[in-house]
Amino acid sequence: MGARGGRSARSLRAGRGAPLGEPHIEFTFSAQAESVRPLARHFFEEHITPEVRARMHFSWDGHDPVIQRKLAEAGLLFPSWPREYGGRNADPWQASVIREEFMRAGWTTHAIGTTGMVADTVLAFGSEELKREVLPRISRGEATCALGYSEPGSGSDVAAAQTRAVRDGDHWVIDGQKMFTSGAHLAQYVFLLTRTDPRAAKHKGLTMFLVPLDTPGIEVQPIETLSDERTNATYYAGVRVPDRYRVGPVDGGWSVLHHALDLEHGGGGGGSGAEHRKLAEAAAAWARRSGRWSDPRTRERLGFVAARAEISRLLGISSFWSRVTRRSPRGEGAMSKLFVAEAWIEDAADMMDLCAPDSILKTGAPGAVGGGEVEFAYRHSTALSIYGGSSEIMRSIIAQEALGMPRSRS
Numbered sequence: 001m002g003a004r005g006g007r008s009a010r011s012l013r014a015g016r017g018a019p020l021g022e023p024h025i026e027f028t029f030s031a032q033a034e035s036v037r038p039l040a041r042h043f044f045e046e047h048i049t050p051e052v053r054a055r056m057h058f059s060w061d062g063h064d065p066v067i068q069r070k071l072a073e074a075g076l077l078f079p080s081w082p083r084e085y086g087g088r089n090a091d092p093w094q095a096s097v098i099r100e101e102f103m104r105a106g107w108t109t110h111a112i113g114t115t116g117m118v119a120d121t122v123l124a125f126g127s128e129e130l131k132r133e134v135l136p137r138i139s140r141g142e143a144t145c146a147l148g149y150s151e152p153g154s155g156s157d158v159a160a161a162q163t164r165a166v167r168d169g170d171h172w173v174i175d176g177q178k179m180f181t182s183g184a185h186l187a188q189y190v191f192l193l194t195r196t197d198p199r200a201a202k203h204k205g206l207t208m209f210l211v212p213l214d215t216p217g218i219e220v221q222p223i224e225t226l227s228d229e230r231t232n233a234t235y236y237a238g239v240r241v242p243d244r245y246r247v248g249p250v251d252g253g254w255s256v257l258h259h260a261l262d263l264e265h266g267g268g269g270g271g272s273g274a275e276h277r278k279l280a281e282a283a284a285a286w287a288r289r290s291g292r293w294s295d296p297r298t299r300e301r302l303g304f305v306a307a308r309a310e311i312s313r314l315l316g317i318s319s320f321w322s323r324v325t326r327r328s329p330r331g332e333g334a335m336s337k338l339f340v341a342e343a344w345i346e347d348a349a350d351m352m353d354l355c356a357p358d359s360i361l362k363t364g365a366p367g368a369v370g371g372g373e374v375e376f377a378y379r380h381s382t383a384l385s386i387y388g389g390s391s392e393i394m395r396s397i398i399a400q401e402a403l404g405m406p407r408s409r410s
């Protein structure tokens with residue numbers, strides 16, 4: 001898997017004379033992609049000081065602007081971007097390896113992940129003027145982007161957005177409300193879905209903007225969630241935005257949004273399943289300490305969780321491979337997101353049960369399993385089955401893209 005071309009001892013090959021020829025699956029990254037791993041590992045060893053560790057949180061609130069700039073200086077932020085916008089044209093698999101190291105260090109990828117998706121979409125659809133203004137700031141680690149799609153009346157049915165943008169000369173005036181605009185209290189831009197033609201059919205008449213969050217008329221209110229993850233309601237009242245912040249054609253926002261959503265549904269690559277693995281490791285360490293390791297049924301349950309963490313990792317890489325090789329989508333991203341979320345929910349519940357009563361102790365409490373990892377996974381896993389598209393919507397995408405069934409959503 002990955003960009004590797006040679007034969008690896010860990011590769012699987014079909015037997016001689018198999019009807020498929022010799023399908024060849026790599027389970028390791030190429031040497032070129034791996035070459036960045038020592039740099040990334042060293043970066044986190046050097047920069048995650050005890051003070052930084054005390055502030056770390058696996059959410060947007062864990063975003064640290066100082067570390068973000070240092071990541072950029074080290075060439076670890078968006079390495080595969082074109083040079084003219086601040087990247088270094090690196091092999092896209094290097095970004096996957098770096099992401100694995102982020103997860104290994106426990107460093108949040110929330111801000112970097114959403115910003116990367118938005119920037120990739122600006123690269124594909126933005127005007128040259130917008131790219132030159134925004135992308136270098138992002139690649140230097142000076143700006144991040146939040147996603148402004150969901151509204152009080154439209155989440156899964158995202159194309160039903162009602163937030164209005166009305167043209168006024170070379171500006172647009174935006175009025176409306178968004179729900180769950182995660183990171184809007186920290187980011188510099190919000191990637192905003194608006195309705196520009198209310199008379200057009202639902203998927204037409206939509207336009208995307210990259211709105212600077214310091215524009216007058218924007219209000220950000222916190223929403224706290226079960227998983228200790230702050231998100232926001234955002235309000236837009238007479239927000240005036242120059243036309244240069246439009247991303248893609250007027251009334252053609254659906255294909256722009258589709259590009260960004262495809263990236264969100266598992267196209268990021270690298271680091272998938274890492275939280276699941278931490279859950280398995282935390283529970284295994286507890287089992288050894290508590291004497292439960294000698295029980296074969298306990299080891300079987302732990303082995304099951306570790307195996308599913310590995311499947312999650314491989315599905316993430318597989319969906320990224322589909323994107324990098326530009327294959328037409330066959331539901332790989334949705335399959336990856338669905339499995340990662342649902343398997344993590346089930347296994348977090350099972351490990352909560354296995355390690356009870358210690359598993360109910362939260363981070364910071366003496367005796368908490370894995371420093372609170374099991375308790376956190378139990379709460380956090382549920383959110384993963386909602387944001388970025390719920391599990392039901394992922395099933396619908398798989399039915400449509402992979403099985404060729406008729407579209408079930410309007």
Ligand SMILES: Cc1cc2nc3c(=O)[nH]c(=O)nc-3n(C[C@H](O)[C@H](O)[C@H](O)COP(=O)(O)OP(=O)(O)OC[C@H]3O[C@@H](n4cnc5c(N)ncnc54)[C@H](O)[C@@H]3O)c2cc1C
Nearest residue numbers: 147148149150154155156180181182386387388389390392
């Ligand atoms: C922690 C968190 C962070 C988030 N961050 C962001 C963000 O940064 N930006 C952003 O824009 N949004 C964000 N969201 C919003 C998220 O994308 C939506 O919550 C999600 O898409 C579901 O939409 P909804 O809440 O309106 O639920 P609904 O769409 O009302 O769905 C309710 C239930 O009905 C099911 N359902 C809906 N339609 C169908 C269908 N056609 N077939 C079968 N079942 C269906 C859903 O699966 C769900 O179980 C976040 C949400 C959470 C919880």
